[in-house]
Amino acid sequence: MAQFKAVNGRKINFVQDNHYRSTKGVLRGLHCQIQQPQGKLVHIVVGGVFDVAVDIRKSSPTFGKWVGEILSADNKKQIWVLVGLAQDFDVLSDNAARLDKTTDFWAPEYERCIAWNDGSLVSTGPSRASPCFPVKMRNAPRSKQQKDIHDEPLPDPHSRCMG
Helix, strand or coil: CHHHHHHHCCCCCCCEEEEEEEECCEECCEEEECCCCCCEEEEEEECEEEEEEEECCCCCCCCCCEEEEEEECCCCCEEEECCCEEEEEEECCCEEEEEEEECCCCCHHHEEEECCCCCCCCCCCCCCCCCECCHHHCCCCCHHHCHHHHCCCCCCCCCCCCC
């Protein structure tokens, strides 16, 4: 955590740890929280995923831009997902286990999912014709159909991506 603090220039307070397990072909889909937005430090402990963060803050100069990275137990890379970004991951290995440290608690009533093929927020990674989605992602609307999705959370000016 000392290196993480050095990169960010400040201490980040993590309040929750999440552990996910998925199998090959699962595409989580873009998701975020419109209230209680979370910053996430993500790493993989088994297998590998392609992880994506997309800026959905309308007033941001990087709105619609994304960063993606292959994270795996072998390469030990991590990604810091800034507060206010939507996130997605695509499982590349037979099995994957992912750990996230978050800056706020999960609040399902504030979670929003965005269609995986939303033309305005394209995240490009390993592609396939028929991804497998969690149930809540199957009919996710496009971002433009969700008026509240672009509300601005509190800015996090000291945060940076980390690979």
